[in-house]
Amino acid sequence: MPHRSLVFALTLLLASPAWAVQGNVAHFFVYRMVPGATTQFEDGYRRHLDWHKAHHDPLVWYGWTIEDGERDGYFVDANVGEPFAAFDHRVDVADDGTDFHATVAPYATPMGRPTYVLLRNFSTGTPLENRKPSAVVQVTHFHLRPGMEPRFERAIQAVHKALAGNAAAPAHTWYRLVTGGDTPQYMLMVSREDWASYDRFEQDIAALLAGDEAALRDFADAVQSSTTESWRYRQELSRLP
Structure with missing residues (x-):
């Protein structure tokens, strides 16, 4: 058998x-x-x-x-x-x-x-890849200064380390833009269920790096601008075969 x-x-x-x-x-x-x-x-x-x-x-x-x-x-x-x-x-x-x-x-x-492209090593969870989307996702696009990718990735590695010890933190999923927009650009998707989830965890990247001066400097020097949005999942307008 x-x-x-x-x-x-x-x-x-x-x-x-x-x-x-x-x-x-x-x-x-x-x-x-x-x-x-x-x-x-x-x-x-x-x-x-x-x-x-x-x-x-x-x-x-x-x-x-x-x-x-x-x-x-x-x-x-x-x-x-x-x-x-x-x-x-x-x-x-x-x-x-x-x-x-x-x-x-x-x-x-x-x-x-x-x-x-998904950056698995920097992400604390991959809800979309696991077909478990959250009700809402907090989406932040980071536009970097040219040539700053290594320093930015050092910073988000420090973010990953900070999140590892926080049981209240929702899944943070990182992606890097391959094509279709200005580069270098990264996207962070943070899983949310409702507004109450912000009461449980509201820390942004700068707050997570507050205890790491080198990583915070890397982050501040690398990022030229960022924008944040809330996306509500539409189950009735989705298909998961």
Whole structure:
């Protein structure tokens, strides 16, 4: 029986495409609603997710609505947790595009398609890759000065160390921008469930580094600017096959 189980497992592995393994890539797509068309967009997007289901798309698609900041009201969706090669093997790309243009495109303007890579060694948790999204995610984009990546990563390694001893800290997940925007750029996603979660843990990066002067100096010198938003998870506008 153990021999048969091993043979069966090897058969499944050989029959699967080479890219069908967990990876570290996150493709994001950002949309601004046409004024007054939010309901039509969401109805169309649900129908488009039905297209993905009918075509047995193996990719995960998360959806969020941005609730504050300059992009308040925007919609974000993402494919997360695959290798880069997975996007070379999307199901029926032409028909996917045709369906999207018929059901979604009339009601939203595409605003960006950034692609990130997960930094597992700096992250304290990976909820999206584990298919366990939080109700809200606090998203901060860090725009760095050119050439400052090593110093910034030294600083966030110190952040990781500070978080390790804090049982109240929510998952902090770090990504580095690969393409689709100004570089160097990093993104931090902090899992939140509600506003009460800020009462339990409200510390930002500077506060976490307050006891480490060298790391705080690295962080301050490396970061040119940053923006923070709250994204609310839309389970009804997501698909987790």
